[in-house]
Structures are given as structure tokens and as C-alpha cells.
Amino acid sequence: MKDFIQTLSADQTKELERQYALYANGVQEIIPADEFKQKIAKSLVEKKPLKVKLGLDPSAPDVHIGHTVVLQKLKQFQDNGHIVQLIIGDFTGRIGDPTGKSTVRKQLTDEEVRHNAQTYFEQFGKVLDMDKVELHYNADWLSKLNFEDVIQLAGKITVARLLERNDFTARISTGKPISLHEFFYPLMQGYDSVILESDLELGGTDQHFNVLMGRHLQEHYGKEKQVVMLLPLLEGLDGVEKMSKSKGNYIGINEDPNEMFGKMMSIPDELMPKYIELATDYTMDEKNKLKDDLQAGRLHPRDAKIRLGKTFVRMFHGEEAAEKAEQHFRAVFQKGAVPDEIPSMKWNGSGTAAVVDLLVGLRLLSSKSEARKMIQNGGVKLNGEKVSDIKLEIEIKDDTIVQVGKRKFVKLTL
Amino acid sequence: MKDFIQTLSADQTKELERQYALYANGVQEIIPADEFKQKIAKSLVEKKPLKVKLGLDPSAPDVHIGHTVVLQKLKQFQDNGHIVQLIIGDFTGRIGDPTGKSTVRKQLTDEEVRHNAQTYFEQFGKVLDMDKVELHYNADWLSKLNFEDVIQLAGKITVARLLERNDFTARISTGKPISLHEFFYPLMQGYDSVILESDLELGGTDQHFNVLMGRHLQEHYGKEKQVVMLLPLLEGLDGVEKMSKSKGNYIGINEDPNEMFGKMMSIPDELMPKYIELATDYTMDEKNKLKDDLQAGRLHPRDAKIRLGKTFVRMFHGEEAAEKAEQHFRAVFQKGAVPDEIPSMKWNGSGTAAVVDLLVGLRLLSSKSEARKMIQNGGVKLNGEKVSDIKLEIEIKDDTIVQVGKRKFVKLTL
The missing domain is CATH 3.40.50.620 (HUPs)
Known part of the structure; x- marks a missing residue:
């Protein structure tokens, strides 16, 4: 040449x-x-x-x-x-x-x-x-x-x-x-x-x-x-394996804005520089400043993640969706409140039900063993109160709010 | 099936x-x-x-x-x-x-x-x-x-x-x-x-x-x-390597009848049963009888080879050619005589010549070193007499018969 x-x-x-x-x-x-x-x-x-x-x-x-x-x-x-x-x-x-x-x-x-x-x-x-x-x-x-x-x-x-x-x-x-x-x-x-x-x-x-x-x-x-x-291959949400659909550790670019934002908040702190470097549309200067601020402690990791989450939603769903996703996140997780809009689900069983049956019946979890594990890990709340007994039976009432993990909410209707 | x-x-x-x-x-x-x-x-x-x-x-x-x-x-x-x-x-x-x-x-x-x-x-x-x-x-x-x-x-x-x-x-x-x-x-x-x-x-x-x-x-x-x-792969004339054109140890089916017959006579005795078995058009009974006769000593290997040589000539050149090839062989080799028909070649050099130059010039051998080797091995005759001196110079006369190995004859003309 x-x-x-x-x-x-x-x-x-x-x-x-x-x-x-x-x-x-x-x-x-x-x-x-x-x-x-x-x-x-x-x-x-x-x-x-x-x-x-x-x-x-x-x-x-x-x-x-x-x-x-x-x-x-x-x-x-x-x-x-x-x-x-x-x-x-x-x-x-x-x-x-x-x-x-x-x-x-x-x-x-x-x-x-x-x-x-x-x-x-x-x-x-x-x-x-x-x-x-x-x-x-x-x-x-x-x-x-x-x-x-x-x-x-x-x-x-x-x-x-x-x-x-x-x-x-x-x-x-x-x-x-x-x-x-x-x-x-x-x-x-x-x-x-x-x-x-x-x-x-x-x-x-x-x-x-x-x-x-x-x-x-x-x-x-x-x-x-x-x-x-x-x-470089980008690690997935687990911070270990290459992001891939089959491993379930991915953020799809067609995913719902709130889901995308929430997933972004869940990545390990140490992955952030790589995500900033490889996956954002920032200029080189913006990338470098953000990484420097993080490393120097001028920026809290949580705030950096919020910024990243908002960025990804903006990149794939636009400015307005990004604003809304951030508001949703702050409302739900930062204030500990339940979100404004919670899907309602009809419960067709009898007046009382075991919580594990409820969780599986509402398809919030896919099996009773998963439901038991989630209760043991403190991940299930009823009307904001943590459930600790895996054998708990409750009386089903209208407007009972069932929460699994940080982001899944369902409101019961009879 | x-x-x-x-x-x-x-x-x-x-x-x-x-x-x-x-x-x-x-x-x-x-x-x-x-x-x-x-x-x-x-x-x-x-x-x-x-x-x-x-x-x-x-x-x-x-x-x-x-x-x-x-x-x-x-x-x-x-x-x-x-x-x-x-x-x-x-x-x-x-x-x-x-x-x-x-x-x-x-x-x-x-x-x-x-x-x-x-x-x-x-x-x-x-x-x-x-x-x-x-x-x-x-x-x-x-x-x-x-x-x-x-x-x-x-x-x-x-x-x-x-x-x-x-x-x-x-x-x-x-x-x-x-x-x-x-x-x-x-x-x-x-x-x-x-x-x-x-x-x-x-x-x-x-x-x-x-x-x-x-x-x-x-x-x-x-x-x-x-x-x-x-x-099985048939060994060539050397009795060791697979017959192939590139190794020069082959009998081509389009070869001249006398050449084919002569080559056949040169194979090692122990190869005969394999040639009989694999390459002839004999019936199974004929093959077996021939091999038995050979092994039992009822048939001299030389006679078996003559029969094989004749067979190969017959297979590829017909009955008449086979008869002629046998006669030629018996005339030349068995009686020690020179064959009836010897090709004449004109020698254009001066009145005397070194035998090695003669052999190469007549294309009976391809190089002087080969000519010297053939003389040392006793493979060169002039008018039926073995040449032993590799530096011999001779006077060229009409009708001098030059013989190399068993089968190559040339008659000189001036």
C-alpha cells in the first residue's frame, strides 16, 4: 500500500x-x-x-x-x-x-x-x-x-x-x-x-x-x-458474563422505559465506566469527565447510574420517555412509595389463600419454590409490609397491594 | 437389507x-x-x-x-x-x-x-x-x-x-x-x-x-x-515397489511385444505366483495348476516366465505376436545368437572412436558415466566380444554389431 x-x-x-x-x-x-x-x-x-x-x-x-x-x-x-x-x-x-x-x-x-x-x-x-x-x-x-x-x-x-x-x-x-x-x-x-x-x-x-x-x-x-x-464484549447485569438474551442478563433496546431504567440501576458499580465508555452516545470529553468524576468521588455511583439509565432510555425511546422513567424511578424507589399506576389483577380464588399460591397464581413468580425463596429473602411485601412466614395464609381483600422485589406491583381486585 | x-x-x-x-x-x-x-x-x-x-x-x-x-x-x-x-x-x-x-x-x-x-x-x-x-x-x-x-x-x-x-x-x-x-x-x-x-x-x-x-x-x-x-497392488519388475510409470518398473500394455516379453522374463522368481494370480486371464483352475507345478518343481521358473511373457503379449497384442515374441526371445537369449533383424545406424564420426562416445552417440545409453558403468558391469559387447576397458578406442567398420545389456543391438554403417 x-x-x-x-x-x-x-x-x-x-x-x-x-x-x-x-x-x-x-x-x-x-x-x-x-x-x-x-x-x-x-x-x-x-x-x-x-x-x-x-x-x-x-x-x-x-x-x-x-x-x-x-x-x-x-x-x-x-x-x-x-x-x-x-x-x-x-x-x-x-x-x-x-x-x-x-x-x-x-x-x-x-x-x-x-x-x-x-x-x-x-x-x-x-x-x-x-x-x-x-x-x-x-x-x-x-x-x-x-x-x-x-x-x-x-x-x-x-x-x-x-x-x-x-x-x-x-x-x-x-x-x-x-x-x-x-x-x-x-x-x-x-x-x-x-x-x-x-x-x-x-x-x-x-x-x-x-x-x-x-x-x-x-x-x-x-x-x-x-x-x-x-x-470489547460488554458484561451483562450480573457483571460477569457477556450480555446475552439466553443468559437473561441483558437490557433490550426495545424494552419498556421503566424496565430499562430499573435494570440499569441494578448493574454493579464497577461496570459503570465500561458502560459509559462503550454503550453511550456521549462525546469522548463527556465520557472522560463522567468517569473522572466517578473515580474522584465527585459523583455518587447511584447518581451516575440514574444519569446512565436516563441516557439509555433517551437513546432508544426519546427525551420525554427518559424524563418520565426517571420520575417513575424516583417515586418508587427513592421515596419507597408505590408507583402511581399499578396494574390491577382479579383474584378468582376463595376468601383466603396461601401467599405462595397467590404469588404463583398472579404469575409474579413462576413456581412455589421460587415464591418461598423470595419470601425467605425478604422480597415479598403485602401493602408495604414484608412477609416473613413462607406458610402465611391471608384473607383476600380489594386493593391489597402485592409487591415482589423492587419493581413488580399488583393490586388485587375481587 | x-x-x-x-x-x-x-x-x-x-x-x-x-x-x-x-x-x-x-x-x-x-x-x-x-x-x-x-x-x-x-x-x-x-x-x-x-x-x-x-x-x-x-x-x-x-x-x-x-x-x-x-x-x-x-x-x-x-x-x-x-x-x-x-x-x-x-x-x-x-x-x-x-x-x-x-x-x-x-x-x-x-x-x-x-x-x-x-x-x-x-x-x-x-x-x-x-x-x-x-x-x-x-x-x-x-x-x-x-x-x-x-x-x-x-x-x-x-x-x-x-x-x-x-x-x-x-x-x-x-x-x-x-x-x-x-x-x-x-x-x-x-x-x-x-x-x-x-x-x-x-x-x-x-x-x-x-x-x-x-x-x-x-x-x-x-x-x-x-x-x-x-x-492387492502388484509389485513392479524390481519386485519391491508398486508398479508405476514414474518408478520405471512397469510393463505398459501398449509396449512393443518383444519389450513386453523381455521385461516379463526379468521379474524375480518369487513374484511369479502373484503375477499369475492377479494379472493373467487364466481360469482359476489354470492359475492353481501353474502355481502348484511351480512350487512342486515340476515347472522350471524360466519356462513359467516364458509362458507368462507369451500370455501377456497374447492378451494385449494377439496370438500371432505372442508366437513371434517367443521365437525372438529364444533366438536371441536362449541360443545366445544375435537376432535376425538388427536396426542399422549410421556413424558420422571419424575412423576411430572411444567406446563410451559410441554408446552415447548411438543413444544406447544416455551419459558417459552410464556407459562406463555398463562396461564395468560387463554389459557391453562388440561383435559378440565383451568390452572390459572403459577407455577402449576402436576403429569403426561397417557391420560392427554393438550390444548393450541383453536386448539392445545396433549394427553400424559408415
């Missing part, structure tokens, strides 16, 4: 440094960083936007705050005039799992794929300007490859290299079978970069192998190699 | 036993033997011929006696009314080696493939009745597969299973790269059996993995599984 940096004017050099600092901020790794600078320099010299790629799995279109780490990064590129390429991996989705063993890779109909893609785009629209995004479906090119093309593709990678992927290594060493077709998922993703001539591909750190495949294949197909940008 | 053997009449049982004994004779392994018996029984009950498959590599169409081991076996099936399926692997030939590293897998044009196939068929016609053979080119179906079909195919085999193939195992353990596309060669061969619904596939023992792939894939595509028949 030509040395574009040497050819920049003073203003352009300044602009290069500004953009690089912005993009590199909060990123785990850029491979290789010097090529990335050259790519930015080239785009400044040639006045051509960079093509910044993100691949999407069409099987799980529920977007949560964890996903927005990469979306926020894409937004930064978009704000600076670069092109975001979103690729729906519909070819993979259409194939499913030929061995029929994987439930994750179940075969999707074209309709399901288009529906899921639409679901993605609606949610992504809360972060990105979707009018400026390039949308692609990789079946458009992958379905056109014939056996000979596939052999040419397979000829560009060794078996040893594929076996280096962490999950393959682990399965080989534990004797768990790898079906040969699985080797093609990273190749497909890489081939997308060949077709789209992407300059940069983004992914979580767990995508390390797959995104580098694009770089490898582009080189073997005689294209300019993409740079790879790996973003 | 239904138990067809149980349903056979007494005559059919006898016929089953006859055919099974014939086919199993001289075979290294039948996988599995009981299924093979059922297949024969089924063909007797349903009066339907078996489909017996042999795959051919279109890149090396020179056929030698080593190849005829499998051809003789196919001939037995053909003589009993079964169908021989010959498959030219032209799809593989058209692809070549996508990494460009293998000289063996160089890309062939369609024309080269058709030409090589024709060369095969002409030679095979010396053993098989080509009018009754089914000819196939696997590009007819393989070139029609798309990426989705290939993924379905790849989904039917695990990486671990492929790595079990001997040459792959060896390369992994020595760190030599395996390109991913190489995994597809056995899959292609196996898929041919799926398409052709072969009942049986023949191969040398070195084809163990590849022919079993057909059985595996047929099962996964819901077809009746083929039985696999592995034939």
Missing part, C-alpha cells in the same frame, strides 16, 4: 489524528493499526469514504445494549461520512444445519430471514441513520457459487489454520465432532468482504478468527486487505 | 457360491463380505445385474500390467453379466489445484480430458468389452452442484474422519499443510457412487479410504450402500 500519510497536508494530518483517536477509543484491538491510519489517510486524500462492514446473523434479531457497542462505533464512522455496510447472513440462515443437530442453526425460510432483517433494521435505526447504510444479503452472491468456485475458495485456506479457531481446537481436543460444513461459515463471512471490498470489519473480540478471514481471503483474491477492529 | 440368500433355490445357491469364489479369489479385502453375498443373491433373485464401479484419474492415462489387476477383476463381473461403470474424474481434472502448488493436479482442458479418456478406453478395450461398459464423466453431475448442495454434502462427514486418511494424518503430524479443497476429492469420488447407485466399488488397497467414502455417503443420501473390494 502506498504511504498516504506522507502526502497529507497539515490540516489533513490533524484530521487523521482526530478520526483515529475517535475510532480507536474504547476498542480492544485494531489489526493492524498502521494500515488503519493509512486507510483513513487515503480516504482523506482521495476524498472517498471508507467501507465499514458488520455481519449479522439473521437467526437472533433481538438487539440489546451489548450490541450497541459496535453500533455506536459504526455511528462514529457514519458521522464522519464513511459508509456502513450491514450484511445479513441470509445464505447461512437458508442452509441451516445440514446435520440437523444444531438448534441454533435451524433452517429459516426466506420470509423469516427478511422479517428478522427488518426487525434488525428497525432497532438499528435507533442508533444509525439507516438511509445512509448499505444493506446486503449475502445469498445474493453466495447462492451463485458453483462447486468449482467453492473448491477455488477452499483452496485458499489450510485445514490447520481453520483448526486454530478456538472453538474448533477445543472440540478436537475433547473429541466432539466438527462437521466439515462448519469450516465454511468463516469462509462465507470472509468471502463477503471480498465481494463488498470492505476497508474495515468490526466485530466483538469473539469474532477475532472470522473477521481476520475476510482479510486473508481478500489478499488471496487480489483485493486490498481490510483492517479488523475488535470491540 | 433383506436376506436374499435364504430365498435362493438350490441351483441359485450353487451359482452364488460359484460367483462369490470367483470374485473373492485374489482379492485383498471385501467390506463387508456378507453384504457382498447378499448383493449377488439379490441379483440372482431379481435377475438384475450388479453395478460395479471403477473411478479413473484423467491425468495419467498410460495403462500398465499393474492396472490390469483391477481390469481382470472387472472382466470377471462382465463375463457374468454384471455392469461395469467406468467414471472419468474429469471434474477434478478441470479444477486442477487451486493453490497452484501441485504438479500432479495441473488443470486440464476439456479437450485433454476427453483425449486422455479416449486413451484409457482404447487400452481397456484389450481386457474389457467396451461396448458393454457404462462410461461416465463426473463433471456431468458435480459441475451442477451449487454452494448449498456442497454444504449439504460437507455436512455428511466430520473433519476427524477425513483426518483419519493416512496421507492426511501423516501431513498433519509432520506439519505439512493440507489445503481445505483437498478434503473434497474423496467426497467427490464418494458422491459419484451416490449418483450412479453403484453396488460395488473396486480399488487398490491404497484406495481404502476413498472407496469407503462412497459407502458412507450413499447411506447418508438414503441409498443402498455399496460394497467395497480392495485389490
Whole structure:
């Protein structure tokens, strides 16, 4: 690659440094960083936007705050005039799992794929300007490859290299079978970069192998190699595991404002800097000031969380919803009061009931054992008074308020 | 599979036993033997011929006696009314080696493939009745597969299973790269059996993995599984290594009758039973009698070789050529005489010449060092007299007979 940096004017050099600092901020790794600078320099010299790629799995279109780490990064590129390429991996989705063993890779109909893609785009629209995004479906090119093309593709990678992927290594060493077709998922993703001539591909750190495949294949197909940008994985509400829907430790971007706000308040204090850094739409200066204030003790963690909660609601539901969610939170939790609006539920049983039956019957908890545990942990209140006896029977009266945990309230009607 | 053997009449049982004994004779392994018996029984009950498959590599169409081991076996099936399926692997030939590293897998044009196939068929016609053979080119179906079909195919085999193939195992353990596309060669061969619904596939023992792939894939595509028949590899003239053109230890079936006869006379005595068993068109009784006579000392090894030499010439050049080759051999070698017809060559040099220059100049030997070695080994004669001095200079006279080894004669003219 030509040395574009040497050819920049003073203003352009300044602009290069500004953009690089912005993009590199909060990123785990850029491979290789010097090529990335050259790519930015080239785009400044040639006045051509960079093509910044993100691949999407069409099987799980529920977007949560964890996903927005990469979306926020894409937004930064978009704000600076670069092109975001979103690729729906519909070819993979259409194939499913030929061995029929994987439930994750179940075969999707074209309709399901288009529906899921639409679901993605609606949610992504809360972060990105979707009018400026390039949308692609990789079946458009992958379905056109014939056996000979596939052999040419397979000829560009060794078996040893594929076996280096962490999950393959682990399965080989534990004797768990790898079906040969699985080797093609990273190749497909890489081939997308060949077709789209992407300059940069983004992914979580767990995508390390797959995104580098694009770089490898582009080189073997005689294209300019993409740079790879790996973003940290955001831990979920538990502060330990990667945020994911299946683990239940997530904040969905389509969730109800009060739920979103409340969940945000529940994260461990030590996660806050990471959430600020990775998931908000603050400027770098705002992020740094907020983190500094927190660390210096000028800002109470609870107040920082309120600010974050409000920010997330604003990002995905707008200013007004953010204000309301904050008011709701302050009313319920800070004053210890019950919220203004509590859903009413009709209780059809006899005049008296065991509290555990009540909790399960109202679907506030999913089993009697859970109900007993929640009572033992002091998490159940009747009309504001804590229940301590797991065998308690009560007389059902109109307007009895049942509270489970901090945020679930039900008003009984007869 | 239904138990067809149980349903056979007494005559059919006898016929089953006859055919099974014939086919199993001289075979290294039948996988599995009981299924093979059922297949024969089924063909007797349903009066339907078996489909017996042999795959051919279109890149090396020179056929030698080593190849005829499998051809003789196919001939037995053909003589009993079964169908021989010959498959030219032209799809593989058209692809070549996508990494460009293998000289063996160089890309062939369609024309080269058709030409090589024709060369095969002409030679095979010396053993098989080509009018009754089914000819196939696997590009007819393989070139029609798309990426989705290939993924379905790849989904039917695990990486671990492929790595079990001997040459792959060896390369992994020595760190030599395996390109991913190489995994597809056995899959292609196996898929041919799926398409052709072969009942049986023949191969040398070195084809163990590849022919079993057909059985595996047929099962996964819901077809009746083929039985696999592995034939011993015939050692070449050196008695040690597998006969092959590249090792120079072969008898080509298109070779000159005298050359073929002479080469046959040069094989080690202990190889004779194997050649008799595997490469001749004798009946089982004839084979057994010949081998018994040899072992009991009733037949001199030299006489047995003469008989074999004559047999091979007859098989590939006809009765008359066989008679002539025997006469030529007896005239030259048994009586120690020079043959009737010796090619004349003009010597353009001066009146005298060093013998080594003469030998190289006449192209009887390819280098001076070879010429010196041959003289030292007593392999060079001038007019019937052994030359012992490697520096000998002789006067060139008309009609001087130069002899190298046992079979090369040249008459000099001025």
C-alpha cells in the first residue's frame, strides 16, 4: 500500500489524528493499526469514504445494549461520512444445519430471514441513520457459487489454520465432532468482504478468527486487505458474563422505559465506566469527565447510574420517555412509595389463600419454590409490609397491594 | 437389507457360491463380505445385474500390467453379466489445484480430458468389452452442484474422519499443510457412487479410504450402500515397489511385444505366483495348476516366465505376436545368437572412436558415466566380444554389431 500519510497536508494530518483517536477509543484491538491510519489517510486524500462492514446473523434479531457497542462505533464512522455496510447472513440462515443437530442453526425460510432483517433494521435505526447504510444479503452472491468456485475458495485456506479457531481446537481436543460444513461459515463471512471490498470489519473480540478471514481471503483474491477492529464484549447485569438474551442478563433496546431504567440501576458499580465508555452516545470529553468524576468521588455511583439509565432510555425511546422513567424511578424507589399506576389483577380464588399460591397464581413468580425463596429473602411485601412466614395464609381483600422485589406491583381486585 | 440368500433355490445357491469364489479369489479385502453375498443373491433373485464401479484419474492415462489387476477383476463381473461403470474424474481434472502448488493436479482442458479418456478406453478395450461398459464423466453431475448442495454434502462427514486418511494424518503430524479443497476429492469420488447407485466399488488397497467414502455417503443420501473390494497392488519388475510409470518398473500394455516379453522374463522368481494370480486371464483352475507345478518343481521358473511373457503379449497384442515374441526371445537369449533383424545406424564420426562416445552417440545409453558403468558391469559387447576397458578406442567398420545389456543391438554403417 502506498504511504498516504506522507502526502497529507497539515490540516489533513490533524484530521487523521482526530478520526483515529475517535475510532480507536474504547476498542480492544485494531489489526493492524498502521494500515488503519493509512486507510483513513487515503480516504482523506482521495476524498472517498471508507467501507465499514458488520455481519449479522439473521437467526437472533433481538438487539440489546451489548450490541450497541459496535453500533455506536459504526455511528462514529457514519458521522464522519464513511459508509456502513450491514450484511445479513441470509445464505447461512437458508442452509441451516445440514446435520440437523444444531438448534441454533435451524433452517429459516426466506420470509423469516427478511422479517428478522427488518426487525434488525428497525432497532438499528435507533442508533444509525439507516438511509445512509448499505444493506446486503449475502445469498445474493453466495447462492451463485458453483462447486468449482467453492473448491477455488477452499483452496485458499489450510485445514490447520481453520483448526486454530478456538472453538474448533477445543472440540478436537475433547473429541466432539466438527462437521466439515462448519469450516465454511468463516469462509462465507470472509468471502463477503471480498465481494463488498470492505476497508474495515468490526466485530466483538469473539469474532477475532472470522473477521481476520475476510482479510486473508481478500489478499488471496487480489483485493486490498481490510483492517479488523475488535470491540470489547460488554458484561451483562450480573457483571460477569457477556450480555446475552439466553443468559437473561441483558437490557433490550426495545424494552419498556421503566424496565430499562430499573435494570440499569441494578448493574454493579464497577461496570459503570465500561458502560459509559462503550454503550453511550456521549462525546469522548463527556465520557472522560463522567468517569473522572466517578473515580474522584465527585459523583455518587447511584447518581451516575440514574444519569446512565436516563441516557439509555433517551437513546432508544426519546427525551420525554427518559424524563418520565426517571420520575417513575424516583417515586418508587427513592421515596419507597408505590408507583402511581399499578396494574390491577382479579383474584378468582376463595376468601383466603396461601401467599405462595397467590404469588404463583398472579404469575409474579413462576413456581412455589421460587415464591418461598423470595419470601425467605425478604422480597415479598403485602401493602408495604414484608412477609416473613413462607406458610402465611391471608384473607383476600380489594386493593391489597402485592409487591415482589423492587419493581413488580399488583393490586388485587375481587 | 433383506436376506436374499435364504430365498435362493438350490441351483441359485450353487451359482452364488460359484460367483462369490470367483470374485473373492485374489482379492485383498471385501467390506463387508456378507453384504457382498447378499448383493449377488439379490441379483440372482431379481435377475438384475450388479453395478460395479471403477473411478479413473484423467491425468495419467498410460495403462500398465499393474492396472490390469483391477481390469481382470472387472472382466470377471462382465463375463457374468454384471455392469461395469467406468467414471472419468474429469471434474477434478478441470479444477486442477487451486493453490497452484501441485504438479500432479495441473488443470486440464476439456479437450485433454476427453483425449486422455479416449486413451484409457482404447487400452481397456484389450481386457474389457467396451461396448458393454457404462462410461461416465463426473463433471456431468458435480459441475451442477451449487454452494448449498456442497454444504449439504460437507455436512455428511466430520473433519476427524477425513483426518483419519493416512496421507492426511501423516501431513498433519509432520506439519505439512493440507489445503481445505483437498478434503473434497474423496467426497467427490464418494458422491459419484451416490449418483450412479453403484453396488460395488473396486480399488487398490491404497484406495481404502476413498472407496469407503462412497459407502458412507450413499447411506447418508438414503441409498443402498455399496460394497467395497480392495485389490492387492502388484509389485513392479524390481519386485519391491508398486508398479508405476514414474518408478520405471512397469510393463505398459501398449509396449512393443518383444519389450513386453523381455521385461516379463526379468521379474524375480518369487513374484511369479502373484503375477499369475492377479494379472493373467487364466481360469482359476489354470492359475492353481501353474502355481502348484511351480512350487512342486515340476515347472522350471524360466519356462513359467516364458509362458507368462507369451500370455501377456497374447492378451494385449494377439496370438500371432505372442508366437513371434517367443521365437525372438529364444533366438536371441536362449541360443545366445544375435537376432535376425538388427536396426542399422549410421556413424558420422571419424575412423576411430572411444567406446563410451559410441554408446552415447548411438543413444544406447544416455551419459558417459552410464556407459562406463555398463562396461564395468560387463554389459557391453562388440561383435559378440565383451568390452572390459572403459577407455577402449576402436576403429569403426561397417557391420560392427554393438550390444548393450541383453536386448539392445545396433549394427553400424559408415
